[in-house]
Amino acid sequence: MRQAHTVDTVRAAENRLMARLPDGALMRRAAGALATVCSRMLPRVYGARVVLLVGSGDNGGDALYAGTNLARRGASVRAVLAGSRVHEAGLAALRGAGGRALSVRGEEEQARADAEAEIAAADLIVDGLLGIGGRGGLRAPHSALAACAEGASAPVVAVDLPSGIDADTGAVEGAAVRADVTVTFGTHKPGLFVDPGAERAGVVEFADIGLGPELPFARLEVPQAADIAALLPSPGREADKYRRGVLGVAAGSQRYRGAAVLTVGGALRGGVGMVRYAGHADAVTEVLHHWPETVASELDPVDPLAALPGRVAAWVIGPGRGLHPMSVLELEAVLDTALPVLVDADALTLVARSPDLVRARTAPTLLTPHAGEMSRLLRGTDRAAIEAGRLEHATRAAEEYGCTVLLKGSTTVVAEPGRPAVANPTGTSLLATAGSGDVLAGLTGALLSGGLAPREAAVCGAYLHGLAARLAHDGAPISASDLVPAIPEAIGTVLAAG
Ligand SMILES: NC(=O)C1=CN([C@@H]2O[C@H](COP(=O)(O)OP(=O)(O)OC[C@H]3O[C@@H](n4cnc5c(N)ncnc54)[C@H](O)[C@@H]3O)[C@@H](O)[C@H]2O)[C@@H](O)CC1
Ligand SMILES: [K+]
Structure with missing residues (x-):
């Protein structure tokens, strides 16, 4: 470092x-x-x-x-x-x-x-x-x-x-x-x-x-490739899908099916052992169409918690999920587990409304806001102030919520109470594209489910995500879907430097 x-x-x-x-x-x-x-x-x-x-x-x-x-x-x-x-x-x-x-x-x-x-x-x-x-x-x-x-x-x-x-x-x-x-x-x-x-x-x-x-x-x-290589979980000879980590994904909705596809894709290409996906029937269809290896279940519209998968090692919740009362119930249930949880997108908006959901938690928690979501989490702080003082605001949010925070943006910063903050060096404006955050959530969730602590998962996730953007199409403009297949090459590049 x-x-x-x-x-x-x-x-x-x-x-x-x-x-x-x-x-x-x-x-x-x-x-x-x-x-x-x-x-x-x-x-x-x-x-x-x-x-x-x-x-x-x-x-x-x-x-x-x-x-x-x-x-x-x-x-x-x-x-x-x-x-x-x-x-x-x-x-x-x-x-x-x-x-x-x-x-x-x-x-x-x-x-x-x-x-x-x-x-x-x-x-x-x-x-x-x-x-x-x-x-x-x-x-x-x-x-x-x-x-x-x-x-x-x-x-x-x-x-x-x-x-x-x-x-x-x-x-x-x-x-x-x-x-x-x-x-x-x-x-x-x-x-x-x-x-x-x-x-x-x-x-x-x-x-x-x-x-x-x-x-x-x-x-x-500031990590360099060798630092990331040393942090990445390395599946041993005896690794099976459970040891490599099972990730629960609560992302996407009838309206935002793509968020489900991108989050699951980020996780699968990030090396997860298995993804258990739960969502609206249309999102399930879409996810299975793109990623047949997913274990997917349809949420029961009357009892959304009934189909939430058990036997996962970590959760990603929020991308494209919506803000309706069912999403609140689901978020409460996920945060009520003792598992590591990555909270992104819509779930961050819900957390901003009820901060105690996260503050009361003792299990590993990672919030991944962009500046707009951060301004909701830190009530009364506007977006421009957050962009101008990224380190300060990421650190403040980590302290206020008592967890790890990854602030996305021109420089992605990771903060955790009592530890040095981390600035990601691989960021690029190529990542400023719709859906790119969903891929990051899935990728970082895969690392959480593989056993990394939230700070290390966030640091590795941000690094690989930026590197994948640079590698995809040799740095020409890309969309979020292009990021997903570039993740294995990013991991390979980092491991070769390690
Ligand atoms: N302290 C040390 O042992 C060493 C210091 N070194 C150098 O010394 C530097 C620090 O030197 P100084 O403490 O003298 O500070 P600076 O050289 O940074 O300048 C301070 C001066 O600039 C003026 N100033 C402050 N803000 C201003 C602004 N916005 N517009 C116009 N003027 C402004 C202040 O009145 C003050 O006189 C380091 O950055 C480094 O380059 C190096 O030589 C290495 C060793
Ligand atoms: K100078």
Whole structure:
């Protein structure tokens, strides 16, 4: 797992490490790593035009020392000073190596025009405006420099994080730099993995400055293929369908038959031992037509609980199921078991109306809302606020409902009380298509029934779901049905990396 730590944790760890090291040692390590990445991004360092955007803090210091390194190797380096102060030793070093500086802090129009011309003509732009000391969106003159860098043709390297993104949450309030590459020091910052921040960070390169031993638990984890491979249940030689897991699926209705087909398909391709499906007669017909291996039973319209399958290891409930009183009875019955339950879609709306259904539960429970459903679960919080603060809201919902929460969206986040949150790295806008959530519910339910705990099932489900979307049709636009057959390839890809 890649780990990300909050600003407070990073500062405390840096202080402990700095106390044992000579003055300036950490900044030299950071700047050295930054210069290495910069030089890799240039066809050749000698003669290259490098513009440093320099703020008033140590983030600017890193940029100035990295610029010094490049200037010594023959690059033409120009520092654009935006802060009320500047890292004086860094600036002196840059000047000593032949670099030049201009300040855009004052009112002088000419200086700004010069800076803009330098940025437009650059081969590489280094964003050292703000690091972990940044608060809120960028203000003038930083904001104008960020816009100018975004419009320039040269690639942008962000120092530690793109200036203007919130390091702890990924929130972006106003202007922020858009980077092609971010070189982050000591540990990852959560905001680099959670949209909208993640989307501005580009490729994130980690620079080890020796902070590891000083770091306590992470705020956020990001799995890689090998982590998923290690988590996935591996059916042993003696596995039979019961040991591989039997999943109960309560999805789809007379109106939404496709939800049943997609949820069952996600589960079957996700490696479940058996699916026991219960639903309206028309949905049963449709499910059996697509997936004859399903054990399906028709719900009795008078006594819906009579046909609910027993002998399952976990449940998925909600996709396309509807909000009528029978669905409420069914949800109560499923949540009343001691089995792991994944609650999705319509069942989430019902839970939002009666939160105690989940709060009172002690058995493993996983809620899988998108931002709209989340705004119902967290009453009074609107969708836009949830999109802007995904980590915070997923964590809040996990605490309020006392269970695991997977918040779907541009960055899918998994939260569970007392554990680091997890950001899924495989997400793609290809998944923003009707029915895609049903497939995720089935796939993740299969993993639950295979014995994974909700957090691990959610992390693996989200990872495989995103990977399946990328693999299906080589990344061309897809529909939810295309995701299902791509799941085995996604699993194979992950296992090959493990
Ligand atoms: N502490 C350490 O040991 C190390 C720190 N390093 C670097 O130092 C950075 C942190 O340095 P600082 O603590 O000096 O903080 P920053 O360099 O992030 O900048 C803080 C300054 O920016 C101003 N500022 C804050 N928000 C602003 C906004 N929205 N618009 C305009 N100006 C704003 C503040 O007045 C403050 O002076 C890290 O991100 C990293 O790049 C590295 O050199 C590695 C070692
Ligand atoms: K920066």
